[in-house]
Amino acid sequence: MSAVTNTIFSPELAARFDxxxxxxxxxxxxxxxxxxxxxxxxxxxxxxxxxxxxxxxDLFELDVRNVLSYYSMLRTKPAGKYNVQVCTNISCMLxxxxxxxxxxxxxxxxxxxxxxxxxxxxxxxxxxxxxxxWAPAMQVNYDFHEDLTPAKVDQILDDYxxxxxxxxx
Amino acid sequence: MPDVNFIVDxxxxxxxxxxxxxxxxxxxxxxxxxxxxxxxxxxxxACRMCVVRIEKMPKLQTACTTPVAEGMxxxxxxxxxxxxxxxxxxxxxxxxxLDCPVCDAGGECELQDMTFKYGAAESFYTEPKNHREEQKxxxxxxxxxxxxxxxxxxxxxxxxxxxxxxxxxxxxxxSAVIAPNIPASESPTGMQQxxxxxxxxCIDACPVGALTSDSYRYKTRPWEMNHVxxxxxxxxxxxxxxxGVRRSADGMEIVRGDNRDRSGINNDFLCAKGRFAFxxxxxxxxxxxxxxxxxxxxLKPVSWEEALTxxxxxxxxxxxxxxxxxxxxxxxxxxxxxxxYLLQKFARSVLGTANIDHHRTADYTTFARALNGTSGKTAxxxxxxxxxxxxLIGGDPTNQNPLTAWNLRTDVRLNKxxxxxxxxxxxxxxxxxxxxxxxxxxxxxxxAAYLGGDDAAAQAAAVDVNALAAFxxxxxxxxxxxxxxxxxxxxxxxxxxxxFALSLPNAKxxxxxxxxNSRGAADMGLLPDLLPGYTPWMQPKxxxxxxxxxxxxxxxxxxxxQFDAAASGELGALYVVGANxxxxxxxxxxxxxxxxxxxxxxxLTETAVLADVVLPAANLYEKSGSVTNSYGDLQxxxxxxxxxxxxxxFEIIVRIADKMDHKVQxxxxxxxxxxxxxxxxxxxxxxxxxxxxxWLAANNMEPKLSPFDPFAILDEIxxxxxxxxxxxxxxxxxxxxxxxxxxxxxxxxxxxxxxTNRRDLVLPANDTLFTSGTLGRYSEKLTQLHGKYxxxxxxxxxx
Numbered sequence: 001m002s003a004v005t006n007t008i009f010s011p012e013l014a015a016r017f018d019x020x021x022x023x024x025x026x027x028x029x030x031x032x033x034x035x036x037x038x039x040x041x042x043x044x045x046x047x048x049x050x051x052x053x054x055x056x057x058d059l060f061e062l063d064v065r066n067v068l069s070y071y072s073m074l075r076t077k078p079a080g081k082y083n084v085q086v087c088t089n090i091s092c093m094l095x096x097x098x099x100x101x102x103x104x105x106x107x108x109x110x111x112x113x114x115x116x117x118x119x120x121x122x123x124x125x126x127x128x129x130x131x132x133x134w135a136p137a138m139q140v141n142y143d144f145h146e147d148l149t150p151a152k153v154d155q156i157l158d159d160y161x162x163x164x165x166x167x168x169x
Numbered sequence: 170m171p172d173v174n175f176i177v178d179x180x181x182x183x184x185x186x187x188x189x190x191x192x193x194x195x196x197x198x199x200x201x202x203x204x205x206x207x208x209x210x211x212x213x214x215a216c217r218m219c220v221v222r223i224e225k226m227p228k229l230q231t232a233c234t235t236p237v238a239e240g241m242x243x244x245x246x247x248x249x250x251x252x253x254x255x256x257x258x259x260x261x262x263x264x265x266x267l268d269c270p271v272c273d274a275g276g277e278c279e280l281q282d283m284t285f286k287y288g289a290a291e292s293f294y295t296e297p298k299n300h301r302e303e304q305k306x307x308x309x310x311x312x313x314x315x316x317x318x319x320x321x322x323x324x325x326x327x328x329x330x331x332x333x334x335x336x337x338x339x340x341x342x343x344s345a346v347i348a349p350n351i352p353a354s355e356s357p358t359g360m361q362q363x364x365x366x367x368x369x370x371c372i373d374a375c376p377v378g379a380l381t382s383d384s385y386r387y388k389t390r391p392w393e394m395n396h397v398x399x400x401x402x403x404x405x406x407x408x409x410x411x412x413g414v415r416r417s418a419d420g421m422e423i424v425r426g427d428n429r430d431r432s433g434i435n436n437d438f439l440c441a442k443g444r445f446a447f448x449x450x451x452x453x454x455x456x457x458x459x460x461x462x463x464x465x466x467x468l469k470p471v472s473w474e475e476a477l478t479x480x481x482x483x484x485x486x487x488x489x490x491x492x493x494x495x496x497x498x499x500x501x502x503x504x505x506x507x508x509x510y511l512l513q514k515f516a517r518s519v520l521g522t523a524n525i526d527h528h529r530t531a532d533y534t535t536f537a538r539a540l541n542g543t544s545g546k547t548a549x550x551x552x553x554x555x556x557x558x559x560x561l562i563g564g565d566p567t568n569q570n571p572l573t574a575w576n577l578r579t580d581v582r583l584n585k586x587x588x589x590x591x592x593x594x595x596x597x598x599x600x601x602x603x604x605x606x607x608x609x610x611x612x613x614x615x616x617a618a619y620l621g622g623d624d625a626a627a628q629a630a631a632v633d634v635n636a637l638a639a640f641x642x643x644x645x646x647x648x649x650x651x652x653x654x655x656x657x658x659x660x661x662x663x664x665x666x667x668x669f670a671l672s673l674p675n676a677k678x679x680x681x682x683x684x685x686n687s688r689g690a691a692d693m694g695l696l697p698d699l700l701p702g703y704t705p706w707m708q709p710k711x712x713x714x715x716x717x718x719x720x721x722x723x724x725x726x727x728x729x730x731q732f733d734a735a736a737s738g739e740l741g742a743l744y745v746v747g748a749n750x751x752x753x754x755x756x757x758x759x760x761x762x763x764x765x766x767x768x769x770x771x772x773l774t775e776t777a778v779l780a781d782v783v784l785p786a787a788n789l790y791e792k793s794g795s796v797t798n799s800y801g802d803l804q805x806x807x808x809x810x811x812x813x814x815x816x817x818x819f820e821i822i823v824r825i826a827d828k829m830d831h832k833v834q835x836x837x838x839x840x841x842x843x844x845x846x847x848x849x850x851x852x853x854x855x856x857x858x859x860x861x862x863x864w865l866a867a868n869n870m871e872p873k874l875s876p877f878d879p880f881a882i883l884d885e886i887x888x889x890x891x892x893x894x895x896x897x898x899x900x901x902x903x904x905x906x907x908x909x910x911x912x913x914x915x916x917x918x919x920x921x922x923x924x925t926n927r928r929d930l931v932l933p934a935n936d937t938l939f940t941s942g943t944l945g946r947y948s949e950k951l952t953q954l955h956g957k958y959x960x961x962x963x964x965x966x967x968x
Binding site: 060063 | 334335336337338341348349354355
């Protein structure tokens with residue numbers, strides 16, 4: 001039984017949230033994990049998500065939005081089914097990260113934080129994703145792709161477009 | 170706390186341990202600049218302007234977060250510090266448009282001052298400035314993003330000070346921005362909006378021109394206005410407000426209200442009404458010419474002379490033909506003490522009637538009776554900000570007495586005060602309360618009885634009867650208790666509660682009321698059975714001799730009885746000063762068809778349209794005198810604005826008396842043998858302050874040369890009204906508040922009418938944050954704000 005009636009989340013996630021708020025000395029500490037989990041399930045942090053999280057944590061919606069807007073990994077608009085995140089931080093940059101990004105832009109026909117018309121792909125230029133050893137790297141949803149070349153990127157994106165890619169959540 | 174010694178800029182200073190360096194320096198006359206620091210709010214250390222060099226500390230330290238310590242050696246102005254501050258300002262100016270020539274804050278902007286001082290206006294940054302359009306967040310508040318320096322003052326003011334939390338910071342780094350609580354995606358207009366109490370404190374606290382008010386923005390410059398400190402005309406809290414006025418086509422108009430100089434009882438606080446609702450003076454329906462009803466039944470504008478002659482003649486005729494009881498007088502709770510006193514004196518000594526009353530918003534007569542024989546038991550507004558424990562029974566200060574609510578919140582935040590709230594509704598102040606007791610809808614009397622020891626009353630007192638005992642024990646266990654009473658408590662209920670408070674050793678009481686001079690109107694005797702100072706009509710003391718031959722040795726008709734008398738044709742004339750009883754008490758207009766009705770008001774109210782003569786009156790911002798707030802704090806009212814054509818109620822009353830062939834000097838004691846001394850215009854001390862005049866003023870001897878000088882009546886109030894004899898002239902004239910109590914003479918038994926079953930004539934106004942009786946309807950800003958929130962607001966009074 002969820003602490004919130006009419007929850008917008010799946011029963012599993014609602015149960016997880018019920019537990020999450022009990023784990024911290026101060027309830028609002030659960031705010032960031034909740035936002036992330038909610039984003040994974042809903043696809044983005046919608047007004048409804050903000051509303052329910054504020055309700056669960058006894059916060060004003062404004063407090064939730066203040067935190068939400070601070071973090072670049074939380075988004076308030078839907079991303080594509082596959083969110084392509086290309087790293088251009090120093091190691092990747094030295095090994096051609098910007099070429100990979102430009103290649104993705106040209107291939108998908110979209111820019112930073114944009115979504116393709118068929119809502120299949122979205123593109124983001126991100127800071128270090130912790131894969132410096134295998135730079136340049138990119139992340140599609142939660143799946144990593146390393147030692148990239150434009151040809152490899154073509155292959156990866158084609159796989160995703162054809163439904164063969166791993167969809168790690 | 171023990172004192173510590175430290176050295177700042179070579180000066181040996183002493184301050185209590187725990188004092189912040191910035192405050193300690195300020196007290197010693199050393200100013201350290203700061204944007205984010207704001208006294209009374211939590212520390213932010215966001216702006217880095219207050220950096221100072223403290224010996225033995227490795228880096229520059231922020232003076233706003235450093236408590237003074239023994240032996241500390243501090244430098245506040247060195248080339249190193251100047252350089253650091255200059256760099257800080259360069260960063261702050263990174264996105265700042267430097268549009269000072271058009272900005273509201275220009276001339277009183279902290280950033281502008283600092284930029285001048287440290288010379289950082291030339292920027293090294295080559296990036297284009299991040300411009301965003303100005304946003305309208307509410308009918309009162311505008312936000313100009315590029316001017317903002319992210320000091321967080323508004324965020325803290327709104328959250329901590331107001332307990333509203335309507336402002337936050339969103340995004341980060343150079344794109345961080347202050348955001349209101351309704352995002353664009355959820356706003357009906359598609360733009361960001363505020364959902365708040367609209368107090369405007371954020372605008373006040375803003376060190377730059379990022380937050381501006383709709384009333385003032387782009388209207389004028391600070392140095393083009395005169396600034397007059399007076400008292401707000403709205404609720405009974407008696408906030409001091411500094412009005413910015415400038416010349417207009419027909420007098421002086423008010424363009425701004427604030428209290429940035431922190432000179433008054435309210436420190437820097439003002440609510441929406443005090444800050445924005447002065448625009449009623451310029452309402453298009455404002456009367457500026459007297460109106461007299463003609464033979465054809467229509468009101469026609471006439472000259473003052475003609476109108477006053479008609480009134481004087483008719484009043485005299487009614488008095489001489491029917492006697493004093495054929496006349497009635499209804500006063501106001503927004504006129505000054507002097508006018509209220511003069512009005513009742515006019516009624517009793519010129520009209521010869523005791524039929525005098527006003528719209529009572531709290532039962533001050535019972536309050537005075539219950540306090541009989543005590544002294545030092547009434548609280549001042551100032552006590553609400555410092556009391557260790559407060560019991561609030563009834564009332565809703567957040568909506569009806571916003572300063573009281575502000576003070577209580579401040580008291581909890583800064584002094585860890587314990588607040589006990591007993592109310593029939595879950596009022597907002599329960600959030601600060603240590604204990605909240607839900608009283609049953611009609612249970613205040615039972616609660617008062619229960620607190621006083623009557624356990625049998627428990628059942629009817631509270632929703633949760635089991636919570637009562639603990640509540641009473643907690644309250645009685647407090648060493649110093651401040652008891653604030655809402656105007657739901659009247660008559661015997663109020664008496665019981667005051668007696669309970671008096672039974673506690675160090676308790677003080679206060680009764681909250683609705684309008685600026687509700688208390689003063691009662692103190693000054695706008696009552697049918699009580700003379701000024703709650704002097705009973707049976708023992709009129711010196712009033713009987715002072716008030717001359719017409720003085721009525723009987724009690725008069727109260728407000729409702731006067732209308733009954735009018736209905737039965739017994740009231741020949743009714744004189745209504747600054748009140749709207751027809752709307753307030755839902756009087757049938759037909760009641761007054763045989764009564765000669767004179768109304769003094771600013772507009773054609775429901776009462777004024779029925780009148781035979783309407784006299785256009787000045788409002789509280791357009792006159793001088795004094796007012797007494799709910800708590801009994803007496804303050805000076807100074808004339809700020811002016812409107813061609815209108816006259817003060819004081820002048821009108823005097824002129825009517827004159828038209829009735831009354832000897833004006835016996836009504837207003839002016840010119841009593843004193844000659845004017847025009848001060849030191851010549852000689853060695855010419856041009857200096859007129860010390861002789863100051864001395865005369867301080868000793869209540871300054872010459873009153875005009876019959877329209879309210880201070881001539883203040884002299885009489887000072888001399889005759891019990892409780893007001895203790896007032897200090899110099900305190901009053903310097904704009905300070907002073908506390909007066911209804912009864913000061915312990916040994917003098919005050920019997921207020923042996924009849925204990927007095928009729929309950931108190932009608933609380935139930936104003937919200939955005940209504941203010943009839944007056945509020947004529948304020949465009951309040952109307953807009955009321956419209957915005959009326960769906961969610963609590964129901965308001967009929968008017």
